[in-house]
Amino acid sequence: MRPTVNDIAREAGVSLATVDRVLNDRPGVRAKTAEAVQEAIRRIGYVRDVAAANLARQRDYRLAFVLPDTDSQFIRTLLGALTDAGHLSAALRTDVVLRRFPAEDPHALAGILAALPEAGVVGVALMAPETPVVRDAIRSLRQKGLAIVALVSDLPNTERDHFVGIDNRAAGRTAAVLTGRFLRAGPARVMVLSDSMLLRESIERRLGFDEVMQARFPGIEVLPSLETHGQGALLHDFVGQTLARYPDIGGIYSLGSGQRALTTCLDSLGRTGQLVVIGHELTPHARTALESGAMDAVITQNVGHVVRSALRVLRAKTDRGPIDLSQEQIRIEIVIRENLPASLPPGPGTGRPEACGEI
Amino acid sequence: MRPTVNDIAREAGVSLATVDRVLNDRPGVRAKTAEAVQEAIRRIGYVRDVAAANLARQRDYRLAFVLPDTDSQFIRTLLGALTDAGHLSAALRTDVVLRRFPAEDPHALAGILAALPEAGVVGVALMAPETPVVRDAIRSLRQKGLAIVALVSDLPNTERDHFVGIDNRAAGRTAAVLTGRFLRAGPARVMVLSDSMLLRESIERRLGFDEVMQARFPGIEVLPSLETHGQGALLHDFVGQTLARYPDIGGIYSLGSGQRALTTCLDSLGRTGQLVVIGHELTPHARTALESGAMDAVITQNVGHVVRSALRVLRAKTDRGPIDLSQEQIRIEIVIRENLPASLPPGPGTGRPEACGEI
DNA sequence: GGCTCTTTGATTGACGTACGTCATTCCTGC
DNA sequence: GCAGGAATGACGTACGTCAATCAAAGAGCC
Structure with missing residues (x-):
C-alpha cells in the first residue's frame, strides 16, 4: 500500500x-x-499523488504555444505534432492555446505575450527570435509567475525556464562530418544555402559546419552562404550559376528547413543524385527526397518529442516539480533513407482519448 | 469548464x-x-478524467520487467533507464517489479512468467528469445488478462500485444550505408563480428547489412560473421589474423552491443582509427569510443524511451486505452561523435529506491 | 496574570469517478 | 393482462488531496 x-x-x-x-x-x-x-x-x-492533488486543487494547466505565422513546412509539422499532443493533453487537464505572431514584428509579439496572463495562461512555449522587446516581455511574464520555455530556437539571454530543442552548432558539426565523409576522396567545394542568415539557428549551424570542415576536411572549400529568403527563383539561378562556374562542387548543405525548392531546382538541372545533399528537419518533403535519393541525409529533431517535452516541462514548472532531464533532452537525429521512421497517420483522431495518461 | x-x-x-x-x-x-x-x-x-477514475478505482499498475541475467553493458544501461523511470512511475500509481532469468534456460523463464499473476502483476515487458515454452507461457498470461510487450527483441509469433524496439533489419541496412559511404572509394573488405548468431537481432541486422552491401556497394566484400560469445581472446586472435591476411580490410561491423573487446583489441594491434568501425547500442563504452575516434558510428535505440514506452503501452493496454503510435515508435538512431547526446547523471537520485519495487 | 501573536489540531466539504446495493420501470412473450 | 427478466434509477461510500474554518494550545511581553 x-x-x-x-x-x-x-x-x-x-x-x-x-x-x-x-x-x-x-x-x-x-x-x-x-x-x-x-x-x-x-x-x-x-x-x-499528483492526480488526486490536481483533482482536489481543480488545477487546469492552460498553456500557450506562441509561434511565428510563417507558413513553412516545419511550422506545419510542428502544428501537426501540437494537435496530436492536444488530444492526449485533454486527459491531463491541460488546455493548449495557440498564438501566431507576424514573423517580422517583435512588438506585435510582445503585445501577444503581454495579453497571455489575462487569458489565464500559466505557461508559455515560445518560438521567436530574441529581441530586446521580447526579453522584456519574458521578464514581465516570469514576474507574474508564468513558466516560459524556448522552443526550437533558444533565448539564452532571457529569463526563460528551459530550452526545448537541439544544439544547432552541434547539428552543423554533424552535417559537416556527414558531408565530408559522404564526399568521395579528393578536393571539392560545398555550397551552403540558407533562408536567412539572421536567424540564430542558421548562424550556429554554419559555425559548427565550418568548424569541422576546417579541422577535419581541409581539402573541402565551403562557399559563402546564399540567403534565399524563400525565393525559389533566386535559389534556382544561384545554384545553376554556381554549379556551372565550379565543376568540382560535390555537395550542398541547406541550413534551413525548406528543401523543396532545392530539390526541384536540382531536378530541373538534371543533377539529382550527383551531389551530396544534406539539410535540416524531417518535413514530408524531406522524407520523399530521402526516399527518392534526392537528399542524402537530414539532420532533424523529433517534433513530436519537442512538443511533448515542452508540455511536460511547462506542467512541471508550474507545479514546481522536478523534470527528468534525460527524457527532456532533444536529440540531434541523423536520418537517411534506411532509418527513416515509418510515417504515421496524423494522430489518434476518433479513438477514445482517455486513458493515455503520460506525462 | x-x-x-x-x-x-x-x-x-x-x-x-x-x-x-x-x-x-x-x-x-x-x-x-x-x-x-x-x-x-x-x-x-x-x-x-483518468486521474479521477484511477483514484476512484484504486487502480495500481503492477508491471513486471523480465530480463535475462546477462551482465552486459546494454542490460546495465537498460536497468539504469528502468530505475530512472521507476522514480517517475511512482507518481503514476505504477509499481515496477524486476525479474531476471538465466539466459540459457527457457524453462526457468517460463516458470518466472507463470508466477507473475500470483504476484498481482497486470502487465509484462519481456526481453527474451522466442522459444516454444515462452510462446506457451505468453499465451497463458494473455488468457489471464495480462498485457505483454516484447522489449528490444521481438516475439512476432506470440500473442504479445506490442513490440517496443527497432526494426533490426533496417538497422543493419543503416549500418551498411554508413560503412559503405564512410569507406573511401575502391574495393575493400568488411569484417562482421557478433556475440552470437543465434539471436534474432544479429541475424536480422546481418540480413539488412548484406542486402544493402550487395545492392549498393558491390565493390565491398563482406566476410562471414565471427561469433565471439563474449570471449575477448577469441576475438583478438581472429581480428589479428584476419587483418594480417587481408590487408584491404577497411571496416568492421559489430552486430552486438559489446564494443569494449573490439576497441581494446584494435588498440593493442595499433589499428585504432584506421578502420571504419560501426557497432550497436550507445553504452558508456561506445560513447568513449566515439569520443576518442575508436568508433565511427553507433546505431542505437534510446533506452530511456524504450522503457518509458513499454510502461506507457502496458498502462494503456491494461486500461484498454489507445496508444499514440507516433510517440511509441522507437527510432533507429545514428550517433557519431558530433551528435553524441550529453551524458547525464543517473536519474533523480534523491528518491528512495523502494519506490520502484525490486529494482 | 493578562494580553497578543503564532503555531497546531480537528473537522469538513469539495474534486470526478468507480462500484455496489436495492428499488423501480420497461419490454417481451404468452 | 400478467409474469419474469432486463434495463434503469437513486443513493451511498470511497479514493487522496486541497483548502478553509474554528478552536485550542503555546510563546513572548509588559
Whole structure:
C-alpha cells in the first residue's frame, strides 16, 4: 500500500492540517515541526499523488504555444505534432492555446505575450527570435509567475525556464562530418544555402559546419552562404550559376528547413543524385527526397518529442516539480533513407482519448 | 469548464448509473440507450478524467520487467533507464517489479512468467528469445488478462500485444550505408563480428547489412560473421589474423552491443582509427569510443524511451486505452561523435529506491 | 496574570469517478 | 393482462488531496 498524508500525520505525530501546511509550503509551522514531518515523509517513503492533488486543487494547466505565422513546412509539422499532443493533453487537464505572431514584428509579439496572463495562461512555449522587446516581455511574464520555455530556437539571454530543442552548432558539426565523409576522396567545394542568415539557428549551424570542415576536411572549400529568403527563383539561378562556374562542387548543405525548392531546382538541372545533399528537419518533403535519393541525409529533431517535452516541462514548472532531464533532452537525429521512421497517420483522431495518461 | 459524467447524464436524459455502465462497458444497457449516451458524450466533448477514475478505482499498475541475467553493458544501461523511470512511475500509481532469468534456460523463464499473476502483476515487458515454452507461457498470461510487450527483441509469433524496439533489419541496412559511404572509394573488405548468431537481432541486422552491401556497394566484400560469445581472446586472435591476411580490410561491423573487446583489441594491434568501425547500442563504452575516434558510428535505440514506452503501452493496454503510435515508435538512431547526446547523471537520485519495487 | 501573536489540531466539504446495493420501470412473450 | 427478466434509477461510500474554518494550545511581553 502506498503511504498517504494520513500515514505521515500518524508517523510524525502531528495532525493532517500540519502535514498539509508542510507539503504545500504554507506558513504557520515551526521549523522543528516541519523538519519532523519531512523526516516522516522520508521514512515512510511518501510520494504525493499528483492526480488526486490536481483533482482536489481543480488545477487546469492552460498553456500557450506562441509561434511565428510563417507558413513553412516545419511550422506545419510542428502544428501537426501540437494537435496530436492536444488530444492526449485533454486527459491531463491541460488546455493548449495557440498564438501566431507576424514573423517580422517583435512588438506585435510582445503585445501577444503581454495579453497571455489575462487569458489565464500559466505557461508559455515560445518560438521567436530574441529581441530586446521580447526579453522584456519574458521578464514581465516570469514576474507574474508564468513558466516560459524556448522552443526550437533558444533565448539564452532571457529569463526563460528551459530550452526545448537541439544544439544547432552541434547539428552543423554533424552535417559537416556527414558531408565530408559522404564526399568521395579528393578536393571539392560545398555550397551552403540558407533562408536567412539572421536567424540564430542558421548562424550556429554554419559555425559548427565550418568548424569541422576546417579541422577535419581541409581539402573541402565551403562557399559563402546564399540567403534565399524563400525565393525559389533566386535559389534556382544561384545554384545553376554556381554549379556551372565550379565543376568540382560535390555537395550542398541547406541550413534551413525548406528543401523543396532545392530539390526541384536540382531536378530541373538534371543533377539529382550527383551531389551530396544534406539539410535540416524531417518535413514530408524531406522524407520523399530521402526516399527518392534526392537528399542524402537530414539532420532533424523529433517534433513530436519537442512538443511533448515542452508540455511536460511547462506542467512541471508550474507545479514546481522536478523534470527528468534525460527524457527532456532533444536529440540531434541523423536520418537517411534506411532509418527513416515509418510515417504515421496524423494522430489518434476518433479513438477514445482517455486513458493515455503520460506525462 | 470541463464536462463531467453528470453533464453526460443530463444531456442524454439518463441517470448517472447508466452513463457509468456505458463508460465502463458494463452490461445492462440497451443498445439504443448506449448509443444515445455515446452521442451525448460526443456532443458535449466529454473526456474521461483518468486521474479521477484511477483514484476512484484504486487502480495500481503492477508491471513486471523480465530480463535475462546477462551482465552486459546494454542490460546495465537498460536497468539504469528502468530505475530512472521507476522514480517517475511512482507518481503514476505504477509499481515496477524486476525479474531476471538465466539466459540459457527457457524453462526457468517460463516458470518466472507463470508466477507473475500470483504476484498481482497486470502487465509484462519481456526481453527474451522466442522459444516454444515462452510462446506457451505468453499465451497463458494473455488468457489471464495480462498485457505483454516484447522489449528490444521481438516475439512476432506470440500473442504479445506490442513490440517496443527497432526494426533490426533496417538497422543493419543503416549500418551498411554508413560503412559503405564512410569507406573511401575502391574495393575493400568488411569484417562482421557478433556475440552470437543465434539471436534474432544479429541475424536480422546481418540480413539488412548484406542486402544493402550487395545492392549498393558491390565493390565491398563482406566476410562471414565471427561469433565471439563474449570471449575477448577469441576475438583478438581472429581480428589479428584476419587483418594480417587481408590487408584491404577497411571496416568492421559489430552486430552486438559489446564494443569494449573490439576497441581494446584494435588498440593493442595499433589499428585504432584506421578502420571504419560501426557497432550497436550507445553504452558508456561506445560513447568513449566515439569520443576518442575508436568508433565511427553507433546505431542505437534510446533506452530511456524504450522503457518509458513499454510502461506507457502496458498502462494503456491494461486500461484498454489507445496508444499514440507516433510517440511509441522507437527510432533507429545514428550517433557519431558530433551528435553524441550529453551524458547525464543517473536519474533523480534523491528518491528512495523502494519506490520502484525490486529494482 | 493578562494580553497578543503564532503555531497546531480537528473537522469538513469539495474534486470526478468507480462500484455496489436495492428499488423501480420497461419490454417481451404468452 | 400478467409474469419474469432486463434495463434503469437513486443513493451511498470511497479514493487522496486541497483548502478553509474554528478552536485550542503555546510563546513572548509588559
